Amino acid sequence: MxxxxxxxxxxxxxxxxxxxxxxxxxxxxxxxxxxxxxxxxxxxxxxxxxxxxxxxxxxxxxxxxxxxxxxxxxxxxxxxxxxxxxxxxxxGHGHHHPHQFLICRRCGTTVEITDHGVAHAIEAAARRAGFAVASATVEIEGECARCASA
Amino acid sequence: MxxxxxxxxxxxxxxxxxxxxxxxxxxxxxxxxxxxxxxxxxxxxxxxxxxxxxxxxxxxxxxxxxxxxxxxxxxxxxxxxxxxxxxxxxxGHGHHHPHQFLICRRCGTTVEITDHGVAHAIEAAARRAGFAVASATVEIEGECARCASA
DNA sequence: CTGCATCGTGAGATAATATATCATCGGCCG
DNA sequence: CGGCCGATGATATATTATCTCACGATGCAG
The missing domain is CATH 1.10.10.10 (Winged helix-like DNA-binding domain superfamily/Winged helix DNA-binding domain)
Structure with a gap:
C-alpha cells in the first residue's frame, strides 16, 4: 500500500x-x-x-x-x-508522536511501536529532573520473536 | 574526583x-x-x-x-x-546498567539518569512484542530546569 | 509590469565520523 | 626457543553529513 x-x-x-x-x-x-x-x-x-x-x-x-x-x-x-x-x-496529536524502535540483532529487522507506557515513564522521569521533554529517541536492541525461536 | x-x-x-x-x-x-x-x-x-x-x-x-x-x-x-x-x-548488576540521557536543547547540558520506571516500561513493551531486550538507547531532548527558568 | 522576497533545487566542494588493513612489539605459555 | 595473542602504530579509505554559491519559479507589493 x-x-x-x-x-x-x-x-x-x-x-x-x-x-x-x-x-x-x-x-x-x-x-x-x-x-x-x-x-x-x-x-x-x-x-x-x-x-x-x-x-x-x-x-x-x-x-x-x-x-x-x-x-x-x-x-x-x-x-x-x-x-x-x-x-x-x-x-491527532501533532505530527511528532512518541515512538520507539525494536531492532533485532540477528536479522536486522526493525519495528516501530508506539507504547504509551514508555512515553509516560519518560515524561515522569524527566519531570522529576525538572526537564521538559520535547522529543525522545528510544531504540531497543535485542532479539525478535522469530530469531529467538530459531 | x-x-x-x-x-x-x-x-x-x-x-x-x-x-x-x-x-x-x-x-x-x-x-x-x-x-x-x-x-x-x-x-x-x-x-x-x-x-x-x-x-x-x-x-x-x-x-x-x-x-x-x-x-x-x-x-x-x-x-x-x-x-x-x-x-x-x-x-551490582552487570556492567551494562540501564540508563537514559537528558539533553538540553538550549545549553547542551546532558545528564545521565537511571530510571527504573523507564527501564521496566521498555521491558514490558518489548515483551508484548515478543522481543528480548539486550540494551536500550534512550535520549531525551528538551529543556533543562535552568534554561526553562531563564 | 517591475522589483523583491521566498522556496526549492542544482552543483561542487568539504567537513565530520568511523573502519579496514597490514605491520610491529611485548608478554606469556608450552 | 617458537608460536600465539592482545595492544598499539601507521596508512589508507569508507561512510555520513554539511557548507556555499547559484539559478529558476512563484507570489506578492508597489
Missing part, C-alpha cells in the same frame, strides 16, 4: 501548508519501498537512476523535510531512515 | 580480567575531564598533545574498549561520548 501512504502523506502536508514536491515524494517512496532502514547514500544511489544529477544535499534536504513532517524517522544507532508506520495516526 | 573515578575504573577492569592500559586510561581521563559530551576527533586532538602519533583508530579502539566495559557511553544523537556517572554502581 505504498501508493496509499504516499497519497496520505501528500494530504497531510497540504493540511499543514507544507509542500510534498515530486522530489520529496520520490525520496519518501524510496524509503517506503525499502524493507529495512536505508542509509542516505543508498537512497542517493537509487535516486540517481532517475535523477543523474542528484548529490548528497539533494537527499539530505528531502530527508530533513520528511523528518520535520514526521513522515519518516531516523534510526540514530544505524544512521538510517525508515518510513513512519503511522503518519496518519500522528495527525 | 576524576582521579578517584580512574582508580575505580582500574579496579573494575581488573575484577573482570580486562586491562585498562595507560592509553585507555588516558582516553578515559580525557572523556571524564570534558564538561560536555566529546566527539572522537576532539579527543584525538587532545590526545595528540601527548601522543603525536595518535590516529583515529587509536581513539576508536580505546573508546570501544571503554564502551564495552561500561565506563563510558555514547550519545547517538550527538555522536559524542561521556563518562558513565555510575560505573561503580553498575557492578
Amino acid at each position: 505504498r501508493e496509499t501512504a504516499l497519497r496520505e502523506a501528500e494530504a497531510a502536508c497540504q493540511r499543514r501548508g507544507a509542500t510534498l514536491t515530486p522530489l520529496r515524494r520520490q525520496v519518501l517512496g524510496l524509503v517506503l519501498e525499502a524493507e529495512a532502514p536505508v542509509g542516505a547514500y543508498a537512497l542517493l544511489d537509487r535516486l540517481k537512476m532517475s535523477r543523474p544529477g542528484a548529490a548528497p544535499p539533494t537527499v539530505y534536504r528531502a530527508l530533513d523535510f520528511l523528518l520535520e513532517q514526521g513522515l519518516i524517522h531516523k534510526l540514530e544507532r544505524l544512521n538510517a531512515y525508515v518510513g513512519c508506520t503511522d503518519a496518519g495516526h500522528a495527525e | 576524576r582521579e578517584t573515578a580512574l582508580r575505580e575504573a582500574e579496579a573494575a577492569c581488573q575484577r573482570r580480567g580486562a586491562t585498562l592500559t595507560p592509553l585507555r586510561r588516558q582516553v578515559l581521563g580525557l572523556v571524564l575531564e570534558a564538561e560536555a559530551p566529546v566527539g572522537a576527533y576532539a579527543l584525538l586532538d587532545r590526545l595528540k598533545m601527548s601522543r603525536p602519533g595518535a590516529a583515529p583508530p587509536t581513539v576508536y579502539r580505546a573508546l570501544d574498549f571503554l564502551l564495552e566495559q561500561g565506563l563510558i557511553h555514547k550519545l547517538e544523537r550527538l555522536n559524542a561520548y561521556v563518562g558513565c556517572t555510575d560505573a561503580g554502581h553498575a557492578e
Whole structure:
C-alpha cells in the first residue's frame, strides 16, 4: 500500500501548508519501498537512476523535510531512515508522536511501536529532573520473536 | 574526583580480567575531564598533545574498549561520548546498567539518569512484542530546569 | 509590469565520523 | 626457543553529513 501512504502523506502536508514536491515524494517512496532502514547514500544511489544529477544535499534536504513532517524517522544507532508506520495516526496529536524502535540483532529487522507506557515513564522521569521533554529517541536492541525461536 | 573515578575504573577492569592500559586510561581521563559530551576527533586532538602519533583508530579502539566495559557511553544523537556517572554502581548488576540521557536543547547540558520506571516500561513493551531486550538507547531532548527558568 | 522576497533545487566542494588493513612489539605459555 | 595473542602504530579509505554559491519559479507589493 505504498501508493496509499504516499497519497496520505501528500494530504497531510497540504493540511499543514507544507509542500510534498515530486522530489520529496520520490525520496519518501524510496524509503517506503525499502524493507529495512536505508542509509542516505543508498537512497542517493537509487535516486540517481532517475535523477543523474542528484548529490548528497539533494537527499539530505528531502530527508530533513520528511523528518520535520514526521513522515519518516531516523534510526540514530544505524544512521538510517525508515518510513513512519503511522503518519496518519500522528495527525491527532501533532505530527511528532512518541515512538520507539525494536531492532533485532540477528536479522536486522526493525519495528516501530508506539507504547504509551514508555512515553509516560519518560515524561515522569524527566519531570522529576525538572526537564521538559520535547522529543525522545528510544531504540531497543535485542532479539525478535522469530530469531529467538530459531 | 576524576582521579578517584580512574582508580575505580582500574579496579573494575581488573575484577573482570580486562586491562585498562595507560592509553585507555588516558582516553578515559580525557572523556571524564570534558564538561560536555566529546566527539572522537576532539579527543584525538587532545590526545595528540601527548601522543603525536595518535590516529583515529587509536581513539576508536580505546573508546570501544571503554564502551564495552561500561565506563563510558555514547550519545547517538550527538555522536559524542561521556563518562558513565555510575560505573561503580553498575557492578551490582552487570556492567551494562540501564540508563537514559537528558539533553538540553538550549545549553547542551546532558545528564545521565537511571530510571527504573523507564527501564521496566521498555521491558514490558518489548515483551508484548515478543522481543528480548539486550540494551536500550534512550535520549531525551528538551529543556533543562535552568534554561526553562531563564 | 517591475522589483523583491521566498522556496526549492542544482552543483561542487568539504567537513565530520568511523573502519579496514597490514605491520610491529611485548608478554606469556608450552 | 617458537608460536600465539592482545595492544598499539601507521596508512589508507569508507561512510555520513554539511557548507556555499547559484539559478529558476512563484507570489506578492508597489
